[in-house]
Amino acid sequence: MTSIFSQILTVMMMNIRSLPQRFWMSFSATLAISVVVAVLLSFLSMSKGFEKTLEGAGSENTAIVTRSGSKSELNSVLSNDIVNIITAAPGIAHNAAGQPIYSPELFVIVDGIRRSSKLKANLPMRGISSVGFELRSNVEIAEGRMFEAGKNEIIVGKAAQREFAGFDVGTEVRFGKTIWTVVGLFSTGGSAFESELWADTRTVQSQFRRGNSFQTVRVLLETPGDVQGMVDLVKQDPRLVLDIQTEAEFFSEQGEALSGLVSIGWALSIIMSLGALAGALNTMYTSVSDREREIATLRAIGFSNISAFFGTLVESIVLSILGGFIGAIASYLFMNGRTTATMGGNFTQVGFSFEMSPELFQDGIYLALIIGLVGGIFPAWRAARLPVILAFRGGV
Amino acid sequence: MSGKLLYDLKSVSKTFVKGKEKITIFDKLDMSIAEGDFLAIMGPSGSGKTTLLNMLGGVDQPTGGEVFFNNSRVDTLSEGQLARWRANNIGFIFQFYNLMPMLNAARNVELPLLLTKLSSSQRKKSVETALKLVGLSDRATHMTSEMSGGQQQRVAIARAIVSDPKLLLCDEPTGDLDRKTADEILSMLQLLNRKFGKTIVMVTHDAAAAAYAKRTLHLDKGVFVEKDLAA
Incomplete structure (x- = not known):
C-alpha cells in the first residue's frame, strides 16, 4: 500500500x-x-x-401587521380603527403606563436620482413615530439631528444617501409640490432601513394626502416570535383582514x-x-x-x-x-x-x-x-x- | 549455453491484425536463455527483434505459445501482476534513455526503488552505489537534461540495476551514441554481466555492439540463426 x-x-x-x-x-x-x-x-x-x-432589518421581537395578501408594505393599507383594534390584541408588550407599544407607519415612494446612473429611481419614505425608533435596534443619528413633528423635515439613511444624489444634511428636496429639508443622517447597522427616508408620521399623512390611514403597524411582542395572540384575534374578528408576521419572517420573504x-x-x-x-x-x-x-x-x-x-x-x-x-x-x-x-x-x-x-x-x-x-x-x-x-x- | 535456465519460450507466436491483413511476426518460435547469458539479438528492421524484447519484458504478450521465467509462466499474468514481476526481475535500458527530465540523476535512479519497501535511507544508499558503479557519483544532483548522451545512458543503466534485477533488457542501448561513448557503455554492460552475473538481452543493429555479447541471435522472418561469440 x-x-x-x-x-x-x-x-x-x-x-x-x-x-x-x-x-x-x-x-x-x-x-x-x-x-x-x-x-x-x-x-x-x-x-x-x-x-x-x-x-438585519427583521427582528423576532417585533411583529408587523399588514392587510391580508398585500405581501409588501407598499400594497398594504390600514385604517386608524383597525390599528386601534389590533393593538389591543394579547401578546403585545406594554409600557410603564400600561399602553401597548406599537408604531403605525406610512410607506410612500418618492423619486430620487441614483448617483451611478443619474436616472430616477424609487426611493422609500417612511412616516414614523418615536416608538418606531425604539422598535428598531441600532438606530443612530450619525449627522445632524432628528426631524421635528409637524415640520417638513426628513432624516436620510446612510445607504440612501450613498446611492442617491441630493440628500446631504441641510439641503432641501422637492417631492411633488412639497419641499422637505434634510436635517439628519441615520444608520441602522447596515440593515435595509438605511435605504429609506424617515419623517414624522402625521406630516407624511398630511403632505401625501393619506387621511388617517397607515400602511403597517409594528408592535413589540411580549415573547419574541410569539404572534399567536394577535393571529387568534384576527381569526375571531371578521373586521380584521390582516396578516401577522414577525419582522424577521416578513423580511425573509422580501429577500426572495x-x-x-x-x-x-x-x-x-x-x-x-x-x-x-x-x-x-x-x-x-x-x-x-x-x-x-x-x-x-x-x-x-x-x-x-x-x-x-x-x-x-x-x-x-x-x-x-x-x-x-x-x-x-x-x-x-x-x-x-x-x-x-x-x-x-x-x-x-x-x-x-x-x-x-x-x-x-x-x-x-x-x-x-x-x-x-x-x-x-x-x-x-x-x-x-x-x-x-x-x-x-x-x-x- | 550453460547455467540455470532463466527464460524458456515454447512455440511462441505473435501476429498482428492490420485492417483485414494478418501479419505474422513469429510462428512457433522456441528460445532459451540461461542465467548469466549476454545475448545480442540482431536483424533487419521489421524482423521483430524489438517485439521479441517486449515479450521477454512482459510489455507485449504472445498470441500463442508459452513464456516461462524461472520455470513460472509469465504470459498468463495480469497487467498488474506483470508490472510487479517487471519491478522485481527486470531492468530496462532504452535507446533514448527514457529518463525523467524534471528529476535529477539520483531521483531518476531511485524510481524503481519506490516500488520496494526500502526506507528512504536504504534507497539513498542503493542509489549512491548504483551511481558509483556507473561512474556518476559526482553528478547525483545534476538534472539529466543537462547531461551528455553517454552520461544519460549511464544514469539509465544505474536506474536499471539499482534494484538488483536478474535480467537487463536493452533496446539499442548505444543507438544514439558515438562510437567511443558506445564502447564505454557496452564495456559497462559487459562488466555487469561478467562481474555481477547479470543476464543481459540486447537488441542492436550494430555488429560492433553485438561483439560485446557472449552470443548473437540473428532474427529474420521469425527464424533464428545463432553464432557463439563468447570469449
Missing part, C-alpha cells in the same frame, strides 16, 4: 514539476476556471449581501426578490464551467500526450496504472484549485464590500454591500474542484491505459 502511495506521489510530483513545459496551456485553463469561479462568487456575494441587509438573480448566476456559471471544462480536458489530454513516453517508461519499470491515473488526476485538480483560489481572491478583492442598490419587495431601491463569506469561498473552490475532477478523469483514464510498449518507440 505504501508503495502505491509513493508511486502516486512520485507521478504527481513529476507531473507538477513538468508544468512549466506546458505553461501557457495550463495557465489558460487555470484562468478560465478562475473566471468561472469569480463570476459565480460575484453573484452569490451579491445575494448574500442582500440577504444580510434584509436579515434576488433568488431569480442567484439562479441566473448559477446558470451562467454552469455554462461557463462547460467552457472551462473543455479547456481543462484539452490541457490534460495534451499533458498526457506530452508525457506518453514518461508514463510508459514508468509502467515498464513497474509502476502501476493506478499511479498513472491518480498522478494525472491530481495534476488537473491542482490546476483547477489554483484557478478556484485566484477566482475567489479576485472576487473578494473586487466585490467584497462593494455597495449597490436593487429593487426590493416594495418596488423601491434597497442599498446593500456584496458579502463574501468563507462559505461562498468554499463554494467557489468546490466548483473548481468539480471542473478539475471531470476535466482530469478522462485524460487520467487514458494515461492509465497507455500501452507500455510506447516506452520503446522513437526518440524525442
Whole structure:
C-alpha cells in the first residue's frame, strides 16, 4: 500500500514539476476556471449581501401587521380603527403606563436620482413615530439631528444617501409640490432601513394626502416570535383582514426578490464551467500526450496504472484549485464590500454591500474542484491505459 | 549455453491484425536463455527483434505459445501482476534513455526503488552505489537534461540495476551514441554481466555492439540463426 502511495506521489510530483513545459496551456485553463469561479462568487456575494441587509432589518421581537395578501408594505393599507383594534390584541408588550407599544407607519415612494446612473429611481419614505425608533435596534443619528413633528423635515439613511444624489444634511428636496429639508443622517447597522427616508408620521399623512390611514403597524411582542395572540384575534374578528408576521419572517420573504438573480448566476456559471471544462480536458489530454513516453517508461519499470491515473488526476485538480483560489481572491478583492442598490419587495431601491463569506469561498473552490475532477478523469483514464510498449518507440 | 535456465519460450507466436491483413511476426518460435547469458539479438528492421524484447519484458504478450521465467509462466499474468514481476526481475535500458527530465540523476535512479519497501535511507544508499558503479557519483544532483548522451545512458543503466534485477533488457542501448561513448557503455554492460552475473538481452543493429555479447541471435522472418561469440 505504501508503495502505491509513493508511486502516486512520485507521478504527481513529476507531473507538477513538468508544468512549466506546458505553461501557457495550463495557465489558460487555470484562468478560465478562475473566471468561472469569480463570476459565480460575484453573484452569490451579491445575494448574500442582500440577504444580510434584509436579515438585519427583521427582528423576532417585533411583529408587523399588514392587510391580508398585500405581501409588501407598499400594497398594504390600514385604517386608524383597525390599528386601534389590533393593538389591543394579547401578546403585545406594554409600557410603564400600561399602553401597548406599537408604531403605525406610512410607506410612500418618492423619486430620487441614483448617483451611478443619474436616472430616477424609487426611493422609500417612511412616516414614523418615536416608538418606531425604539422598535428598531441600532438606530443612530450619525449627522445632524432628528426631524421635528409637524415640520417638513426628513432624516436620510446612510445607504440612501450613498446611492442617491441630493440628500446631504441641510439641503432641501422637492417631492411633488412639497419641499422637505434634510436635517439628519441615520444608520441602522447596515440593515435595509438605511435605504429609506424617515419623517414624522402625521406630516407624511398630511403632505401625501393619506387621511388617517397607515400602511403597517409594528408592535413589540411580549415573547419574541410569539404572534399567536394577535393571529387568534384576527381569526375571531371578521373586521380584521390582516396578516401577522414577525419582522424577521416578513423580511425573509422580501429577500426572495434576488433568488431569480442567484439562479441566473448559477446558470451562467454552469455554462461557463462547460467552457472551462473543455479547456481543462484539452490541457490534460495534451499533458498526457506530452508525457506518453514518461508514463510508459514508468509502467515498464513497474509502476502501476493506478499511479498513472491518480498522478494525472491530481495534476488537473491542482490546476483547477489554483484557478478556484485566484477566482475567489479576485472576487473578494473586487466585490467584497462593494455597495449597490436593487429593487426590493416594495418596488423601491434597497442599498446593500456584496458579502463574501468563507462559505461562498468554499463554494467557489468546490466548483473548481468539480471542473478539475471531470476535466482530469478522462485524460487520467487514458494515461492509465497507455500501452507500455510506447516506452520503446522513437526518440524525442 | 550453460547455467540455470532463466527464460524458456515454447512455440511462441505473435501476429498482428492490420485492417483485414494478418501479419505474422513469429510462428512457433522456441528460445532459451540461461542465467548469466549476454545475448545480442540482431536483424533487419521489421524482423521483430524489438517485439521479441517486449515479450521477454512482459510489455507485449504472445498470441500463442508459452513464456516461462524461472520455470513460472509469465504470459498468463495480469497487467498488474506483470508490472510487479517487471519491478522485481527486470531492468530496462532504452535507446533514448527514457529518463525523467524534471528529476535529477539520483531521483531518476531511485524510481524503481519506490516500488520496494526500502526506507528512504536504504534507497539513498542503493542509489549512491548504483551511481558509483556507473561512474556518476559526482553528478547525483545534476538534472539529466543537462547531461551528455553517454552520461544519460549511464544514469539509465544505474536506474536499471539499482534494484538488483536478474535480467537487463536493452533496446539499442548505444543507438544514439558515438562510437567511443558506445564502447564505454557496452564495456559497462559487459562488466555487469561478467562481474555481477547479470543476464543481459540486447537488441542492436550494430555488429560492433553485438561483439560485446557472449552470443548473437540473428532474427529474420521469425527464424533464428545463432553464432557463439563468447570469449
